[in-house]
Amino acid sequence: MPFLLFGQNASQIVRKANDLVMGKTSTSLSKMTIIRPGWSREVTIKMWSKGNDYYMILITAPAREKGQVFLKRKNELWNWMPSIGRMIKIPPSMMMQSWMGSDFTNDDLLKESSIVNDYVHKIIGSEKVDGYDSYKIKLTPKPNAAVVWGKILMWVSKKGYYELKIEFYDETGTLINKQLGSEIKKMGDRTLPTKLTMIPMDKKGNKTILKMIDVVFNKPISNGFFSKRNMKRLR
Secondary structure (H helix, E strand, C coil), rough: CHHHHHHHHHHHHHHHHHHHHHHHEEEEEEEEEEEEEEEEEEEEEEEEECCCCCCEEEECCCCCCCCCCEEEEECCCEEECCCCEEECCCCHHHCCCCCCCCCEEEEHHHHHCCCCCCEEEEEEEEEEEECCCEEEEEEEEECCCCCCCCCEEEEEEECCCCEEEEEECCCCCCEEEEEEEEEEEEEEEEEEEEEEEEECCCCCCCCCEEEEEEEEEEECCHHCCCCHHHHHHCC
């Protein structure tokens, strides 16, 4: 019985951490900086979300990619490319591909797999991260879950439920990517990490920083907003 309570507690922590950054709905403006040993570039994005089933991402800069839109609607993923006037369906096999040449994957941005529902959670320790006492939680894929990672380790602060560090492992147990959460400040009606840094383990000098500029949580958004028709209208 204590083991079950222990496991249930881990799931509650993961859910609270996820709810903190998602809300029931969110509308945000962020800047992504892709850093490479010899260069860097910035992409500005607007993002709308509703639960785990609905996401819309609009690229507002640079000019070359402005107007491109990504949509997740339940199990369907789409990409509208105005420069060529084409609507492209993103297959599940593309979820591990780089999003816009960054170190974030399509799955990271479009959240096809849910860390809340698709994994079994277990607290495996307690550690300090950036001065915060944190739970160390192991996420193991549920049988038959359509996920891209073999294992995830997550460090969530005991106070505030901030996702401070996440490590993503493949099926062989090799660490592939590390995500760090920092610059904790008030955004909208809550306090949360506003800077996410994704670092690939096999590419020295590469990283991608996603900084939240503004966000509004829990403002009603209809399901109809997340439509292929609306992708072509977004500005």
